[in-house]
Amino acid sequence: MFNRPSLADIVTRTRGDTLTRLSQEELLRRSDAEVLARVLAGASHEIHGYLDWIARQVIYDTADDEILIRWASIWKVTQKPAVSASGNVLVTGEAGKTITVDSIYKRADGVEFSVTEDTILGAAPTAVPVEAVAPGAAGNTLAATPLTLMSPISGVQSVAPVDSAGLTNGSDIETMASLRARFIQRIQQPPNGGSESDYEQWALEVPGVTQAWVYPKEMGLGTVTVRFVRGDDVPIIPDPAEVEAVQAYIDERKPVTAEVYVVAPTAVPIAFQIDLTPDTAAVRAAVEAELKDLLLRESAPGATILLSHINEAISTAAGETDHILASPTANVVMTAGQMATFGGITWL
Structure with a gap:
């Protein structure tokens, strides 16, 4: 195993090695030797640093992000790109009016969506296809969310709601942790x-x-x-x-x-009922975060969520000193295809 010495260790080694090679007369001038030792040690320390960096890059689970991407690409595992959310908005206006491609709708928080094809309005609200301008999960939008047309068109309502399907499929670029996990899985479980x-x-x-x-x-x-x-x-x-x-x-x-x-798995929401001590907003938020994390880690189609793990998650929440879990009162058992999801908390 490669152990990188510290700069102080290298200085000590270089100084000792230099002084052992000097005569008694030369030792009188060892201040020069001290300078030389420190200069050489500094150069050696930089080389050791580079060797330390190389040692990390040749191992897949410690490689830096840029090197990891290159290693993974050799095995044909590529980082998943960010994807724009898409769907339809329901536009109301005079029949025959056209919503042209690249027209921009904006959500209240500033997220913009571009019309992806020319659409002629009918007598009833017409579905107009849109796609988020910026890729990422931020573009996912719930049904009925109002979007505003940035360049008004005569005879067309400027505000249009998202249709019942919502704007979906938006996702952020894959994290390095996820790419690393998929890459290592590819090595350990090759195509078969x-x-x-x-x-x-x-x-x-x-x-x-x-x-x-x-x-x-x-x-x-x-x-x-x-x-x-x-x-x-x-x-x-x-x-x-x-x-x-x-x-x-x-x-x-x-x-x-x-x-x-x-x-898709069939979602089965777990509705929690908890009597919390101390019952403050901060502790409630911590408990909710811990329960969501528990379900993210342990929930799977057909998997059982253990009551002891639920209590453990609540107990590990920052600030919690005591609690009574009124519901659920037993292990939450899922059948084939069912998957436990977070169904909210009622505070008692």
């Missing part, structure tokens, strides 16, 4: 002609997907069922468009004889 790990890796390659589970033969012989979540979205359960995107991605890579079903 359609094994369980292959389907998991394919699903995780789709932007926004953070966890995936594979169930062979769930729909019968020759079938593979894939469930996944988008852990950075709210909610994490994918919508039909997001499911379709993963289905299409896997269909391009699966063995030709496999019948693959990509489905």
